[in-house]
Structure formats: C-alpha cells, structure tokens
Amino acid sequence: MGFFQVISDLMSVEISKAYEPTKVEEKWFSKWISAKAFHADPSSDKEDYGIVIPPPNVTGVLTLGHVLNNSIQDILARRARSKGKEVLWLPGTDHAGIATQSKVERHLRETEGKGRRDIGREAFLERAWEWKEKHGGIIIKQLQKLGCSCDWGRERFTMDEEYSLEVQKCFVHFFNSGKIYRGKRMVNWCPSSLTALSDEEVIMKPQKSKLFYMRYEIVGREGEYLEIATTRPETLMGDSAVAVNPKDERYAGLIGERALRPFPEAEIPIIADEHIDPEFGTGVLKVTPAHDKADFEIGIKNDLEIIDVLNADGTLNELAGEEFSGMDRFEARDHVAAKLDDMGLLVRVEDYENNVGFSERADVPVEPRISMQWFLKYPKVEESIAAVSDHNIQFRPERWAKTYSHWMQNIQDWCISRQLWWGHRIPVWYRKDRAEELQSAESLDKETAGDALHVGVNPPQDVENWIQDDDVLDTWFSSWLWPFATMDDPTRQKFYPTADLVTGPDIIFFWVARMIMAGYEFTDDKPFSNVFFTSIIRDKKGRKMSKSLGNSPDPLDLIAKYGADALRFSIMRIAPSGTDVRFIENKNKDEADGNDYPQVEEGRNFANKLWNAARFRQMQGSNDEVKKLPGFEKLSIYDIDILSKLDSLNEELSESYSSYKFQEIANKLYDFFWSEFCDWYLESIKLSLRDDADQERRKIVLTVFDTILSGYLMQLHPYMPHITEELWEKLGFGNDGELLMQRILPKEKILSGYDKNLVQEASNKTSAIHEATTKARHIKAQYNLAANRNVKFLLQTQSNWVQGELEVLKLLCGAGEIVIDNSYEPSPGTPTFLTQIGKMFMPLEGLVDIEAEKTRINKEIQKVEKDLKQTVGKLSNPKFTERAPQEVVQENLDRKDSMKKKLEQLQEMLQNLS
RNA sequence: GCGCGGGUAGCUCAGCGGUAGAGCAACUGGUUUACACCCAGUCGGUCGGCGGUUCGAUCCCGUCCCCGCGCACCA
Structure with missing residues (x-):
C-alpha cells in the first residue's frame, strides 16, 4: 500500500464507533506473515x-x-x-x-x-x-x-527426524562417557500408565489413611507376640523380616529370634536396624524389601529375600497367595485386615494422615517397584550450580535460584527409561544369543557390556541378529x-x-x-x-x-x-x-453471552478508548503540511507538558523493561494514555481544533497529537500488537506502508532540543491549571451543578500567564465564563476556593446556601489544621530537624508555610460568611 | 521438619523509609460535536497481630497467626 493510498484511506474510510477486534486481528496476522516480519x-x-x-x-x-x-x-x-x-x-x-x-x-x-x-x-x-x-x-x-x-517457518517437534537424531546422539554420548547405565533399582512405578517415573513426576499428597496394628507370633515362644504398626497390610505377604532399633530395650532380647508371618505362613528373622524409629508406632517395622525404598535398603544390608507380591498394574500376584491373586492393592488392604482380624492378629486400627506419592499424569498412587531401568548420572552439575549463583544465568525473580541450587545439590541419578511406545526408542541393541542374559544383568554399562551390546544412532549392520531395547526415553530427556x-x-x-x-x-x-x-x-x-x-x-x-x-x-x-x-x-x-x-x-445469567471476565473487560475498554481517540484524530482530517514540531514559543503549555510526559514514559518504560516489570509497564501505558492523554491533553486542545480556530495553531496541535499518538503506538505495540498496527495504518503514520512492528524506536527524546527550564515551567503551569480544574469541578458537584456548563467563576490571581489560559480552563471545568477580577468583593456565602493559580469564586446570585458553604469550609479547615499540627509537631522535634535530611526538613517547612497561609485564607472566608 | 512467597479499600492488584494508590464494584449527577466498552464527582483503608530499630515504619528487624508453594519424611 502506497503513501497516497494511505492518505486517501485516511480521508475516506471512517473508523467505526466501537473497536471490533476479530477482523482486525486476523488481517494483521496474515499481513505480518506475508511481510515475513517474524522471520x-x-x-x-x-x-x-x-x-x-x-x-x-x-x-x-x-x-x-x-x-x-x-x-x-x-x-x-x-x-x-x-x-x-x-x-x-x-x-x-x-x-x-x-x-x-x-x-x-x-x-x-x-x-x-x-x-x-x-x-x-x-x-x-x-x-x-x-x-x-x-x-x-x-x-x-x-x-x-x-x-x-x-x-x-522454524516450527520444531521433539520427534522430528533431525531432532530425534540429536536425542539419540545424546544418549550414545552419555553411554560412551559412562554416565548412562542400566540397573535393577527401586523406582517409582505408575500402575496406571505401566511405566517407571522419575522422582520429579511423583507428587506427594497428604492422605487420610489408617494405621493397622497387628501382631506376629514369636517362633518358639507360644503366646508371645510382636506388635507392628503399618499403613500397608496388603504387602505383608512380601515381608521377609521384622526389624527393631538395636538400642530399643523393649525388644533387645528378641533380636536374632524369628517371627511368624501369618500368611503365607513363614518364619522370618527379627533383625536390628538403626533406621527404625522407636518412637513411631510400636517401634517394630515389618520389612518388605520389594515394596518400600527404605525396606529395600534394609533388605540389601541384611541379605533378605525380596518377595514381590504385586503385578505391574497394582494387582496382587500368586506370591501373595491364591485368595489374593489378581485382587487390586486397595481392595486387598481391607481383605488382609479382615483376615488378620479373623485370626485374632489385628490389634486395632487408627485413623492416620500420611503422605502418599501420586503419579503426576495419571493421578494414582505410585508403587515403589524394583525394576530394570536406564539411569543417567547428571553432567556438569557443579558448573550449572555456579552459573546461576554467579548470575551468569539470571533468574527472575531471583529467589528461584535458591530452589534451583537446593535441588541441584541433592540431585539423584535420573531414571530416563519409560515403558512406553510413544517417544524416542532407546538406541540400544542386544545380540540375540545373549539378550536374555544382558537384559537381566544386575547392572550394565560401557565397561561391562562388551561386544554383545550395540549402542549407536544407527542399528547394527546385521540387525536381524539383534534385539532393540523396548523402552523409550523420558520426554524431558529430549526437551532438555x-x-x-x-x-x-x-x-x-x-x-x-x-x-x-x-x-x-x-x-x-x-x-x-x-x-x-x-x-x-x-x-x-x-x-x-x-x-x-x-x-x-x-x-x-x-x-x-x-x-x-x-x-x-x-x-x-x-x-x-x-x-x-x-x-x-x-x-x-x-x-x-x-x-x-x-x-x-x-457467572452470567444471560447464557448466550457466556461468562463475564471483569479483568478482561478492562483490556477491552482500554482498546476501545485507544480506538476512539484515534477516531477523534481522524475526524480532524489529515495534516500533511506540518510534520515537524515547531519551536517552543508556538507550543502551548499543554503541548509541552504532554510531550514531556511521553518522553518520561519512554524513559520509564526502558527502565521497567530492563528489570522485566511487565505489570508495571502495562500500568504505565494505561495511565499515560487514559489519564494524561485522553482526560487532560485531549480535552485541553478541543478549542484549538474547532473549525473556527486559528488554522496555524490547529495544525500545530495536530502535529503534537500525531507525535504523541505515533510515539505511543510504538510503545504499546508489544502489548497490543493488532490494534496498534491497525491504527498506525489508518492514521497513515507509516511511510509507504511500513509496518509498525518493523519500526525502530527513536533514540532521541522528543524535547531534547528544548530548554529544560522552560519545559519544566510549562509543566508546572499545566499542573496548576489541572489542579484549579479539579477544584472547580469539585465545587460544582457540591452545589449539584456538575452538569451545568454555564457556571461563572471569578479569579483573583497574581500570575499574568493565567489570562491566556482562561479559555482552556473554562472548557476543562465546564464553566460558562471565568473572569479575572482582583478587586472582586464576594457577597457573603459565595463559594470560594484556593488554587495554585489564585483564589477562585463561584458566585451564585441568590442561590447561595450559607450554611452549606460554612460546613464545607469548616471541613477543609479541620483537614488543614490536622495536617498543620502534624507538620508543626514534626518540626518542633529537634531530633527531626537535626537528623532528618535537609530536603525533608525543608519540604516540611514549606508545607507549614503554605498550610498556614491557606488556613488564614480559609478563616477569612469563613468570617466573610457571618 | 526445612525453605520460599503472600496477607494493603467489598474484589483484583500497585506502592516497599518521608502526609496511603489504580481499575472494578457501590453511590450521586450527566449523551458537552472520540468513546455509556464513556464523562464528572463521592463513599470506602488503626497497610494480618504484637514487640523492636529510627527523628519518622505499610515499607527494615524479631516474633506470632492465617493462606499458597517447594523439598524432605516414620512404617
């Protein structure tokens, strides 16, 4: 789209009254794509x-x-x-x-x-x-x-051919460097997904469980029992020992004896282990090496039999006994308890809350299970810890660095094999004649494998003589x-x-x-x-x-x-x-309209506000002649003020971006546009935009308007890309169809060539006008005249410049007339208020409510007195004046002076009323 | 048990040593030639409790109470 086309669009295509995002958003996405703007x-x-x-x-x-x-x-x-x-x-x-x-x-x-x-x-x-x-x-x-x-165009998928190759290379690399090994270990098993999981995929959840107290008879001592507390009676068929703490005097004489496992009936040793907490339950632990991580270790230490009574899917197997075989583990829990009770071996059952590990994906309790899995010893751990603690990699918010370092320092080998089919198949082949032997080997790695194992990104030449490992790799082993x-x-x-x-x-x-x-x-x-x-x-x-x-x-x-x-x-x-x-x-009662999302409404309203400000601009017509800002003297105080505020905004946004404060950026963008630009600037220029206004001034105002709006659209673009692009085009800000998203932010400040002191002065004047406006509106509202646009104000002022701003002030506060009259003597009860530009009166011939005015002034006096008292109190404290920084003391001194003056004037006003 | 974060207006969130802020909601007015997805105004807070440091604390320190999260874990 050419420049002239843009201009003619600007003149001909009217912007709709309310912003309709759907079409605009679709349009811009395809424009960006065809312009290769994301490339x-x-x-x-x-x-x-x-x-x-x-x-x-x-x-x-x-x-x-x-x-x-x-x-x-x-x-x-x-x-x-x-x-x-x-x-x-x-x-x-x-x-x-x-x-x-x-x-x-x-x-x-x-x-x-x-x-x-x-x-x-x-x-x-x-x-x-x-x-x-x-x-x-x-x-x-x-x-x-x-x-x-x-x-x-660069969209990737972790199972793309090339990506998969990288994953396999990675496996081969670690196998060859000895970091990957295969071994029989106690892992987290998901009985629902039928696969091993890494420690990170297990979520601990507090559960309302039962603690079962049961008793095992001591062999050779008829009638003597050991009482044991357990949350998992259904695993007792896998018990291969009973353990007590060696220091526990209650059981000292029993160590070395045997206890009778009730079913399947077997004599199992009573052993001593430091790991047992005498305080917990009865101080006696049933040791089930196949179904508990801690028990597994006790089993290894004491050379205990490992009896696995569970199937992969969480049902019990034949080792649990015929009556339980095929039964679900939780169903079995009740049945085992009932059977113990029948045998007179169940002492009591208590409610008990404990933490149980759940599978992250399937949300079922995980089983500790001994199985053959591939593991990785994590590489570059020290270097990775240092990178974050040295801020070579910066975490934001920083506190996550602590979580990271804690985990890294307690890191365990990573179980990387999954008993799934969807994923990267482990690039390991076993030679057929030795496959069984290798696959059941207690441990397997680079050192022990020999030539019966092939590990490589390509299968062995004579693949028919080999069997590939069935497992796939953990998804995170590819996404890392x-x-x-x-x-x-x-x-x-x-x-x-x-x-x-x-x-x-x-x-x-x-x-x-x-x-x-x-x-x-x-x-x-x-x-x-x-x-x-x-x-x-x-x-x-x-x-x-x-x-x-x-x-x-x-x-x-x-x-x-x-x-x-x-x-x-x-x-x-x-x-x-x-x-x-x-x-x-x-919930919205009107079903057809779906639910309401008040937080998102804010964004929509903001987009609409922006849309309408642009619409307002478009109604003023194009402004080809004046493209550059004129000299200081041709700009109004409002022009200067808003330009300087945009400069500040740009600067502040840079700072916020550099500290990743995205919420702060959004708020600043919002406030600038809605409060500063629309509520104040846009209202203050409406006079200059009237058809009968001075044409030169009108053009300058439009130039300022365009400077602000185009500069602002650039800043807003990352947050609201579609609407900004649309308005950029509609208002013809881009040269020759240039996309907003390809625009580079100017490095120079808009007001860089202007006198700083004069700019500051203009801003001060502007804020004085704003303050007077607010107060005038306030007093109108108090007299129920908020909507009345014919109210007359009188102003007593020492500032000569104010005269030139009366027309704007009139418009801003909705007055019919504002007259400077330094000799004005108000009749009693005339509403009067003090502003930074002087004393203002709202004469209401015959309509004055003296009592109301008294109340209002008294209220203000009270407020000022309270503040004054506080300030004076502060200043009369020598510790404050001595120790507080000079500028803070000065600030309070100034405050005291101005409040005193204000108080005097208020009191004078009050006296005039009586 | 250890660690982290949060507790500010009815709601969602800012502010984090120098007189408490926004939007929404509520209330009162209003279609003034961008916008009712709007405008003007009002109401609303002992900034979780208690101590301490400081001239001064919502902000820093200690402690306690709630809420959320992570890690560990005794069957």
Missing part, C-alpha cells in the same frame, strides 16, 4: 536476540497459563525488534510421552475396544502419528490467534536439548546462547535445570542468559487451573469475546511478578 535472519548484522518457546504438548490446547507465558515472550520479542535487534523466537511442540500415549490408548479403547498390545507396537505408533497429525496443529493455531510473532537441538549451524552461531527463557516455576527441575546442564555438556555454553518465571494463574478461589476441576476458561472464548489484544493486555496488568494471580470469572 529471523542468521546472516543479519543486527544484534541478536533469541528466545525458544517452552514447547507445549503437541496434542494440548491453549490455557490461560500459555496466554500469560507467550504474551510475555511476544512482548520481549517485539520490544527487541523495536530496539533494532534481529529476533528469533523459535516455536514448536513436544511429544509428551505419557500424556499423548494415554490419549491415543483411550481413543483406541473407545473406538475399537482394543488395547495397545492387541494391535502391536508398529500399528500403535501409526495411530499415534495420525493422532498427532490431527491434533498437533491446534495449539499452534491458537498461539497464532494470540498474535505470537514466532518464526513459524531444546535450546540448541532446534537450531541448524548458522542459526546457532547467530542466536545461541539465547537471551531469555520464559517459563513457569513448576518446571524448574523438569526442564530449566536440565537444559542448563545439557547446554554446558553439549555446547560448552549456557543455553540462555535470563530465566523469567511467570505467575501461576489460579481461579477465584485460589485453586490452580486444571482440566479436571473445569475451572479454566477457554482462552479462545475470551479472545472471541474481548479480542486477543484485550486478553493479552489484561493478563499482563493483573499478573504480578513473582507471585500467583487470581483470574475472576463471573
């Missing part, structure tokens, strides 16, 4: 700015958390562009092993009534890929609706490579390490810490310089938003109702840095 050029000379998206689950849908997170990233990216940087915002998704696999499995069961094993691995993976193709694009489209300026495995060489050279990472604190261990370690291991560099942790969005009642609670509104509905810009802006305005936010949803 990152690795060969650019500009300074680089890189950011990788935290990849959402490929089959997921957008949540408010994503809205917050990605709005922040978009703001950072757009801001960086406006600072003249070459920006790469790299998008993509991850394959979300467990989540996706269970979705596909559920679908398979619902549509075909089959499990994954019924159709086999290959067929299942085909279905999974189909599912991914079908649902994988949804969240990407949703991010685009938000206006995210990712370089969409995200910041660099997504980039080709030129891209990596230009944009790596990336500048910022924006994510939630809930994945600080899962992802952030691991990316740092992977960065140092594979690139010898940090993956990013700053990590910004966002708020967590909660509902009205403070609960985390989740699908199962159904308390998370669909952002797409919000976008449809209020617009993407409004949603972005609103969420940035309410999200504090460093703590959680409550998102309010009010």
